[in-house]
Amino acid sequence: MLVCKNCFSDKELKGFIISSGHISECGYCKNRDIETIHLEELFDFFKELFDNFQVKDDGERLISKIQGNWNLFSDIGIGNRIMNYVIGNIDTHLQNSEELVDFNNDILDNVNYWHVLKEQLKWERRYLTDINYLTELGWDSFFESKIIINKDDYFYRARLHHISDEDAYSNDKMYCPPKEISTAGRANPKGIPYLYLSENEDTVLYETRASYLDEVSTGHYPTKCVS
Known part of the structure; x- marks a missing residue:
């Protein structure tokens, strides 16, 4: 199925389609004489995107979660059709674009700890002496600048x-x-x-x-x- 640049709002996806695509008719918005690619070329992108979510009974619709955070698609209806086609053709735990989801636990842990850390830095302390948990979260790359204090200093x-x-x-x-x-x-x-x-x-x-x-x-x- 061909998809065109006008189906997306995301600048990087639009740029990828413009640079890699060919002029044809879009299978989703029906625009003619426009840069298009086969949607299969974006399967890896969507697979990585969907891996950020887990199914939650009290969650938010997948399409709403994606649009609310990234404004990926130019139109909700087109977004639903694209995502349902992708979901039906890749290996994913998700069933459809309307499924109720939340971010996966790794992302939630990062977000929740950031709120805790932010309050600590504002009201309790400005220096961190134990960064083991930050390392577990993968934040150690933020602390590449180090000063070593020796026992005789x-x-x-x-x-x-x-x-x-x-x-x-x-x-x-x-x-x-x-x-x-x-x-x-x-x-x-x-x-x-x-x-x-x-x-x-x-x-x-x-x-x-x-x-x-x-x-x-x-x-x-x-x-x-x-x-």
Whole structure:
């Protein structure tokens, strides 16, 4: 069965038909003298597309799910006819274009965890120390940039004094501020205090915006090894 570029709204499919097709009459929309291909050439594409779904009694119609997410077809009626022809001629667990479906569990796991992660990043933490689950989801490619911290590394922090001739701050005052007075920073939201450190002692002086004759307390922090 021949299908033409006007049966689809998707730009990539239309482009594929224009570049690979030949001028003929479409078997679906009946347009004449238009770029067409044999629908069989798209079977692999539809097979991969259908594999993203599972049958669900309380789901959404397959055609509506596809149109709502990708606007694949130029017309619902044409979309139904194309999909039913494909479903009847490939190996798929789906029965027809009106079947009730939802995304498969892998996709749902990704979507659901993204909502959880988004709320955590907004309200609880900005750094992830356990990325095992992200690796299971296949998100590890997002974390290709890595910094290795060795057990002998030291880090630094500085605090500007607001009173002249003040004693150096004690250890307990050189950590992150209490959550009650913690303001939003580069990595932390308001109310979730983070300890900002640098591997360079000079950098922490610049971070405090210290100027000539300002008094500053600096602290150095060894790496805590966790086995």
